[in-house]
Amino acid sequence: MRTTRSAAAAAVFAAVLLAGACSSSTKSTAAAGAPAQTTSSAAAPVTVTSTVTSAPGSASGSSSGGGQSTAVPSSAGSSPATAPGSASGSACQASNLKVTIIHGTDADPDPSKTNDPATVSFQNTGQSTCTMQGHAQVDLVSTSGMDWPLEDQSGTTPKLTLAPGTSALASLYVLSHTDGAGTNGFQVKSAVIIPPDTKTPTTVPWPWTWALEDQSAATHPGTFIGAVNQTASS
Incomplete structure (x- = not known):
């Protein structure tokens, strides 16, 4: 009987040891599996980092900041591209303009006609292209020293581009005096002319x-100055 009980006790003891070993093995396996789960969850930032890296044209910062900073210089840089067109000629300066009233058979106004135009010329004598727009200021000075500032003609005032040697033209409309009409005549001696965009x-x-x-x-x-509205080459 003692032998039988000893054998049974030994069997129970062996079973307990075996169960303990299995439990220890299961815990060790679970503990060993934990880093694998940690590694798996840590892989998510790698995916996010990859998304940021693929954000358009930015080597620094977040994806949202990189996208905005890339767009701003692109937009700002487009303005200077159009600047040369407008800067191809600045306003003509008086020091580079030759001002004349064209005189000759074809250019002379007919005194028998009403408001027959003369022509004022502004020639670009400089080395660079320039622009002109608007009306000249014209004062007629009589032989007796009277000054007559002429009115401007209303209407469009195109912006003209003058290459070196090119002239801008404006019509100067004149109303001739008729002797014996009971009105006064204005005998002109000279004209004081200030080109558009200048003060000289x-x-x-x-x-x-x-x-x-x-x-x-x-x-x-009936005597007035028209806009500078056409060009002529020398």
Whole structure:
């Protein structure tokens, strides 16, 4: 009986040892598996990092910051690209302009006609292209020293580009005086002309001897200056 009980006890003891060994093995296996789970969860940032790296054109910072900083220089850089077109000619300076009233058979106004135009020329004598836009300021000076600032003609004022040697032209409309009409004549001696975009006057001799109708005090005089609106090559 003792032998039988001893054998049974030994069997129970062996079973307990075997169960303990299995439990220890299971815990060790679970503990060993933990790093694998940690490694698996740590792989997520690698995927995110890959997404940031593929963000457009940025070697620094986050994907949102990189995208914005890339777009701003691109937009700002497009403006200078159009600048050379507008800067191809700055406004013509008086020091580089030759101002004349064109005189000749074809250019002379007909004193028998109403508002027949003369032509004022602004030639670019500089070395660079320049632009001109608007009306010249014209003051007629009489032989008696009277000054008559002319009115501007309303209408469009195109922006003209003048290469070196090219002239801009404006029409100067004149209303001739008729003798015996009971009105006064304005005998012009010279014209003081200031080109558009400048403040420098040029005094030009008046090339004709017949008088204009004196409308220096009129609201809508028949003698006035038109816009600079065409060009001519020398």
